[in-house]
Amino acid sequence: MAGKHKPQRTCVACRQALPKRDLIRIVRRPEGGVSADLTGKAPGRGAYIGPSRECLALAFQRRALERALGVALSDDDRAGLEAELYRRRETCPYGGGSATTDAAAETEPGAATTDETD
Numbered sequence: 001m002a003g004k005h006k007p008q009r010t011c012v013a014c015r016q017a018l019p020k021r022d023l024i025r026i027v028r029r030p031e032g033g034v035s036a037d038l039t040g041k042a043p044g045r046g047a048y049i050g051p052s053r054e055c056l057a058l059a060f061q062r063r064a065l066e067r068a069l070g071v072a073l074s075d076d077d078r079a080g081l082e083a084e085l086y087r088r089r090e091t092c093p094y095g096g097g098s099a100t101t102d103a104a105a106e107t108e109p110g111a112a113t114t115d116e117t118d
């Protein structure tokens with residue numbers, strides 16, 4: 001009966017409708033500025049943006065977030081938001097992500113450098 005039950009939202013930057021879970025929710029902070037709502041449950045006014053970097057750039061360019069959220073963004077706000085989104089997408093070496101690189105190949109300092117002259 002209920003065939004498609006996927007909630008969709010529109011990216012404020014490129015106006016593309018995507019499944020809600022594929023979008024990033026940006027919320028207006030009470031103290032000003034914006035922040036990424038990674039849980040999707042933060043209170044307050046929110047705007048959805050596509051997951052790609054182009055969407056964010058486009059949103060900045062068009063002031064889409066400013067308009068959608070009714071907030072002014074400083075350069076710091078933008079940089080902060082960008083950093084927030086990147087941190088989410090990149091694997092942090094200390095954050096316990098799925099590190100598939102050769103992390104075990106690290107050399108221990110002090111092991112082979114006993115070359116001091118007295």
Ligand SMILES: [Zn+2]
Binds near residue numbers: 011013014015049
């Ligand atoms: Zn988009």
